[in-house]
Amino acid sequence: MGESTQYFDAPFSGGTIGYQPVADLFSGRVPAHEVSLIGSAYPPGAEQAALRLLDLAAGLPTAVHLPLHPDALLRDAGLPDRLAERCAATRRAPDTVTLLLAEQHCMTDVVSLRRRCAALRRHGFSIGIDDVGAFHGSLSVLAAIHPQVIKVHRTVVSALGEYPEASAVVEASVLFARKLGATLMATGVDTAASVSTLRSIGVGYGQGSYFGDPESHWSDVVGVPPLLADEQPVAAEAGSDAFEGQTLRELLRRAMSASVDASGDEIREVFGLDEDLLTVVLIDDAGQIAGVIPRGTFMLAASGPFGHALHARRSVLQHAVKPRLVAPDTPVAEAIRLVTSRSRSRVYDDLVVADHDGRCVGIVRVADLLTASQRNQVDAAISLDPLTELPSGKVVDETVRRRVREPGGVAISWIEIDRQSVIEAEGFLAGNALVVEAAAVLRRVASSTGRGNWLGHFGAGAFVLLTDRATADRTIRSLLDYRPEDRYGRPVDLTVGTLDCPPSAAGDPSGLSVRLAELMRHGHQLGGTAWVAATYEAPGVRVQYASRPVLSASAERHQA
Secondary structure (H helix, E strand, C coil): CHHHCCCCCCCCECCEEEEEEEEECCCCECCEEEEEEECCECCCCCCCHHHHHHHHCCCCCCEEEEECCHHHHHHCCCHHHHHHHHHHHCCCCHHHEEEEEEHHHCCCCHHHHHHHHHHHHHHCCEEEEEEECCCCCCHHHHHHHCCCEEEECHHHHHCCCCCHHHHHHHHHHHHHHHHHCCEEEEECCCCHHHHHHHHHHCCCEEECHHHCCCCCCCCCECCCCCCCCCCCCCCCCCCCCCCCCCEHHHHCECCCEEECCCEHHHHHHHHHHCCCCCEEEEECCCCCEEEEEEHHHHHHHHHCCCHHHHHCCCEHHHHCECCCEECCCCEHHHHHHHHHCCCHHHCCCCEEEECCCCCEEEEECHHHHHHHHHHHHHHHHHHECCCCCCECCHHHHHHHHHHHCCCCCEEEEEEEECHHHHHHHHCHHHHHHHHHHHHHHHHHHHHHHCCCCEEEECCCCEEEEEECCCCHHHHHHHHHHCCCECCCCCECCEEEEEEEECHHHHHCHHHHHHHHHHHHHHHHHHCCCEEEEEECCCCCCEEEEECCCHHHHHHHHHHC
16 A cells, blocks of 8 residues: 555554555456555554454455565464464455565565465465565565565656656566566556556556545445547557557657768768767758768778878768668668668668658667667567466557558457456456466457457456457357356356447547447446447447356256
């Protein structure tokens, strides 16, 4: 709970129980609540707080996160056993309890703490590390304890809109959590803008005042910003790879130019003024690009035997080479292919950017292209959901916007699996296993019913399937025939909303979001497995398929 979290290291008296929802930033569902005492006093001396919190959370129908001071765990070797006993007494499964350790308190004895955490895991508890990024912690602590949950501190989240370093911390945490197989959460999520920013970076869960304060009663769903909000236009299409939408305009630098009549001494002086300068562009009397002088070849010739006598006062045009001209709107991906296709002797020469009249606009450094390539590789890795390895976050939003603009339009199917019922019955691990199974089933269905189908993962149990408008019905019917199953072989309920989007829908992304939300509300009201559909420009909702809930139907048959 960020700054309001109290890591209990002592008995206490008084206080009011507080529940703060841990929300899915995409769907708004609440898989867990962090439980704390508000306004309590904590005299020093014993390790009873976590036990008491388990009592207070006994009636909570969701999973719980409980703060636990690492020193209490280190002092009391029997605490893991007593926590397990208290769970049995309160009828709460240990695998629905995550014990949060503050990162700054984990530095004293990491080896012993790791052994205590192993004892907790043997009972089924999950381990979380809180306040990551707020203090002078160490990544070695995360690697040693290997938590199932990592929570980024509120100070980092609040700085996302102001400091690039904060975004870098969160992006690194996303990658680190993926390597560990942990769930990343953000604390201090206080605004809709924070939710959107975190989703675009790849963070799936968060908690903060935007979802309710710690004094509020528990809830199983909270409001989140629209997933397809009309934020900003997508850049012009540039291909189907990781650099889609990026052009050389974003990497443009000012070019150093000289007259085509310049002498060798004048060019040597220009290179001498800037040791990082690699290229001088020669301009003729008409303002056209006449050639370029690469630093390496010119300085080698000018500094060689008799170099000054041969080149100092003569026109530098003799050293000019033909430039590789590119347009400002050249896609970054095409520029990289252009650079790598050049001869090895000129692979690091600057690209000269010219307008349609042949006038120099600027240059692009090869180093900047390589940096863009690395950044996009990181962005591509961040955009993949760590559980399903499907595209997620802003990639889904951008892909939907692009596909809607296609000449034939697109059909958007929002698919939610009944993960919550599985979590409530069998815990988070079973819920995650169901998500992985659902992703595998959806991949098979998508690949077998159309070459243009595209699948993304938008939140814990929500998927987005894009298909041609003509094949949407066949694809969804195939999915209903091969529904994901839980570990007992029972088909799990699905809620599907399919929105038929003609090309005219491209100008109203927020309207698409509203219509999809309307479809899903209607589908959830039907209960069980439901498939509803609509056309963007036509009112009303069509019920394509509806059945009774699988789990309740099974229970009734059992009672009979």
